[in-house]
Amino acid sequence: MMTIDGKQVAEKVLAECAEEIKALAAAGVTPGLAVVLVGEDPASQVYVSSKVKKCGEMGLHSRKIVLAADATQEELMAVVRELNADPAIHGILVQSPPPPHIDEDAVVRAIDPRKDVDGFHPENVAKLVLEDPSGFVPCTPAGCMRLIAESGISTVGAEAVVVGRSMIVGKPMAHLLVAKGSDATVTIAHSRTRDLAAVCRRADILIAAVGRPEMITADFVKDGAVVIDVGINRVKDESRKSGYRLTGDVAFEEVAPKCRAITPVPGGVGPMTIALLMSNTIKAAKLANG
Amino acid sequence: MMTIDGKQVAEKVLAECAEEIKALAAAGVTPGLAVVLVGEDPASQVYVSSKVKKCGEMGLHSRKIVLAADATQEELMAVVRELNADPAIHGILVQSPPPPHIDEDAVVRAIDPRKDVDGFHPENVAKLVLEDPSGFVPCTPAGCMRLIAESGISTVGAEAVVVGRSMIVGKPMAHLLVAKGSDATVTIAHSRTRDLAAVCRRADILIAAVGRPEMITADFVKDGAVVIDVGINRVKDESRKSGYRLTGDVAFEEVAPKCRAITPVPGGVGPMTIALLMSNTIKAAKLANG
Numbered sequence: 001m002m003t004i005d006g007k008q009v010a011e012k013v014l015a016e017c018a019e020e021i022k023a024l025a026a027a028g029v030t031p032g033l034a035v036v037l038v039g040e041d042p043a044s045q046v047y048v049s050s051k052v053k054k055c056g057e058m059g060l061h062s063r064k065i066v067l068a069a070d071a072t073q074e075e076l077m078a079v080v081r082e083l084n085a086d087p088a089i090h091g092i093l094v095q096s097p098p099p100p101h102i103d104e105d106a107v108v109r110a111i112d113p114r115k116d117v118d119g120f121h122p123e124n125v126a127k128l129v130l131e132d133p134s135g136f137v138p139c140t141p142a143g144c145m146r147l148i149a150e151s152g153i154s155t156v157g158a159e160a161v162v163v164g165r166s167m168i169v170g171k172p173m174a175h176l177l178v179a180k181g182s183d184a185t186v187t188i189a190h191s192r193t194r195d196l197a198a199v200c201r202r203a204d205i206l207i208a209a210v211g212r213p214e215m216i217t218a219d220f221v222k223d224g225a226v227v228i229d230v231g232i233n234r235v236k237d238e239s240r241k242s243g244y245r246l247t248g249d250v251a252f253e254e255v256a257p258k259c260r261a262i263t264p265v266p267g268g269v270g271p272m273t274i275a276l277l278m279s280n281t282i283k284a285a286k287l288a289n290g
Numbered sequence: 291m292m293t294i295d296g297k298q299v300a301e302k303v304l305a306e307c308a309e310e311i312k313a314l315a316a317a318g319v320t321p322g323l324a325v326v327l328v329g330e331d332p333a334s335q336v337y338v339s340s341k342v343k344k345c346g347e348m349g350l351h352s353r354k355i356v357l358a359a360d361a362t363q364e365e366l367m368a369v370v371r372e373l374n375a376d377p378a379i380h381g382i383l384v385q386s387p388p389p390p391h392i393d394e395d396a397v398v399r400a401i402d403p404r405k406d407v408d409g410f411h412p413e414n415v416a417k418l419v420l421e422d423p424s425g426f427v428p429c430t431p432a433g434c435m436r437l438i439a440e441s442g443i444s445t446v447g448a449e450a451v452v453v454g455r456s457m458i459v460g461k462p463m464a465h466l467l468v469a470k471g472s473d474a475t476v477t478i479a480h481s482r483t484r485d486l487a488a489v490c491r492r493a494d495i496l497i498a499a500v501g502r503p504e505m506i507t508a509d510f511v512k513d514g515a516v517v518i519d520v521g522i523n524r525v526k527d528e529s530r531k532s533g534y535r536l537t538g539d540v541a542f543e544e545v546a547p548k549c550r551a552i553t554p555v556p557g558g559v560g561p562m563t564i565a566l567l568m569s570n571t572i573k574a575a576k577l578a579n580g
Contacts, residue, residue, distance in 0.1 A: 125419050126419075
C-alpha cells in the first residue's frame with residue numbers, strides 16, 4: 001500500500017510551473033491572478049489568502065479584491081469587467097460560494113473565458129466535453145488526474161468509478177477519465193445509485209467526491225484499487241484544541257490496507273488544487289501572449 | 291419481450307408537435323427550419339429531403355440550401371450568417387458530414403446557439419452538462435430517452451451502460467441519463483474497455499452507439515434488460531435487390547428474446563431523430579417569440 005503524498009506531487013507541479021514562469025519572465029511576461037471575495041466567510045478568507053500567498057511565493061502578480069457581504073450583483077459584475085480588461089491579470093477567480101443574493105452563474109459567465117482559470121465558464125465546460133485542450137480544466141479534477149498518474153496505474157481500459165456528479169468535480173472527472181488518451185471505462189455513481197458499495201467495488205480507480213465524512217468504508221473497495229479522496233469534511237473532535245478535525249469521504253484507516261494507492265486527507269487532493277490553479281494561470285498568461 | 295416501435299413513438303411525439311404548432315399558429319408564428327447541404331452525398335441527400343418533407347407534412351416553413359461540393363468555407367459561413375439573421379428561420383442544421391475541406395467545428399460555432407436545433411454548438415453542449423433546460427439536446431439521444439420512457443422502465447437508480455463516447459450520441463446520452471431526475475448510474479464504455487461483454491451485462495438499460503454491425507450479441511445482455519440500438523449500418527446482402535440491408539449494432543435475433551424491451555433497426559431510434567428535430571425547431575420558435 002502506498003499513500004500518495006499530495007504535497008510532494010504538488011511541489012513537482014509547482015517546480016514545473018517555476019520553469020514556465022522563468023521562460024515567461026525572459027519574454028517580459030509576469031502571469032497575474034485576481035482573486036475576488038465577497039463577504040467575510042472565514043473558510044473562504046483562508047482559501048483566498050493561501051492562493052494569494054502562493055502567487056507571491058511563485059513570483060506571480062496577484063490582486064486580492066474583497067467586497068462587502070452586502071455588495072450588489074452589479075458591483076461584483078463591474079469588478080469582473082474591470083479585471084477582464086486588465087492586461088496584467090490573466091486569471092480571474094471569484095471565491096465560491098458568494099452570499100446567497102448573488103447570482104453565481106451570471107458572475108461565472110461574465111468572466112472572460114480566456115481568464116477563467118477555475119474552468120467553470122460554459123465555454124470551458126464545452127471544451128472539456130469536446131476534448132479541446134485549449135480550455136481550462138477545473139483545478140480539483142485536474143489535480144486528481146495528476147495524482148492518478150503518479151500512482152503508477154494506467155487509466156487505459158481501467159474501471160474507474162466516480163462517486164458524485166457535481167459540476168466542480170464529478171462530471172469533469174468523468175470526462176477526463178473517459179477522454180481519448182485516458183481511455184478508462186467510467187461509471188458515474190451518486191446518491192440515487194442502488195447498492196453503491198457493489199458499484200464502487202468494481203473500481204480499479206475510485207474517486208470519492210460526495211462530501212460525506214468517511215462514507216466510503218472497506219466494503220466499498222476492491223483489493224488493489226487506487227483511491228482518490230476529494231472530500232474535505234469537518235467533523236467534531238473533542239480531543240482537538242480546535243474542537244474538530246478534517247476528514248475525507250473515505251474511512252482511511254480501514255480502506256488504506258486494501259489499496260494499491262490512496263490519497264490522505266489532509267495532504268492529498270487539497271495541495272494539488274492550488275498547484276493546478278498556478279498552472280492554469282500560467283496557461284492563461286501564455287494564451288494572452290500568443 | 292416487447293419490441294419498441296420507434297415509428298409509433300415518433301408519431302406520438304409528432305402529434306404533440308402538431309398541438310404546439312397549432313398554438314403557435316394562433317399567435318401568428320410558423321416555426322421555420324433551414325437545412326444546408328454541401329455536396330451530393332446520396333445518403334445526406336436522402337436525410338435532408340426527408341427532413342424537409344417532414345416539415346411540409348407538419349406545416350412548418352422550411353428552406354433547403356444546397357451548395358456545390360467545392361463550395362468554400364466562407365461561402366458556407368455566409369449562408370449560416372444569412373440564416374442566423376432570417377427571422378422566418380428558427381432552426382438551422384448543416385448536414386453532416388460536409389466535404390473534408392470544410393472546418394465543420396467552425397461552421398457549428400457560427401450557428402446562432404438559439405437556432406442550433408442539432409444541439410452541437412458549445413453553448414448547448416455546456417447547457418446539457420450544466421442541466422440547463424433552455425439548451426437544445428441533440429436529437430438522437432433525446433429520442434433515445436423518450437424510447438426508454440416508453441418502455442416503461444424507470445431510469446432512477448437503474449444501471450445504464452452507454453457503449454460509445456461520441457459527442458453526437460454517447461456523451462450526451464450519458465449526461466441525460468445521469469442528470470437529476472433521470473438519476474441512472476451510468477457507465478460509459480468504448481473501444482478500449484476491457485471485457486466489454488461483462489460491462490454490458492450489468493446494464494438494466496443498454497445503449498449501443500458504436501457503429502459496428504451486430505457487435506452486441508446475446509452474451510452482452512442481461513435477462514430483462516432494455517436495449518436501445520442507435521446503430522444504422524449497411525451490410526452486404528446478396529438476397530436483397532439493393533445488394534445490402536440495414537442492421538443495428540445489436541444482433542437483434544439472438545438478443546431480443548432476453549430483453550424486457552428492445553428497439554429494432556430500422557424502425558427504432560431512426561424515426562425518433564427526425565421527430566425530435568421537429569420538436570427542437572418548435573422549441574426554437576417559442577424561444578424566439580418569448
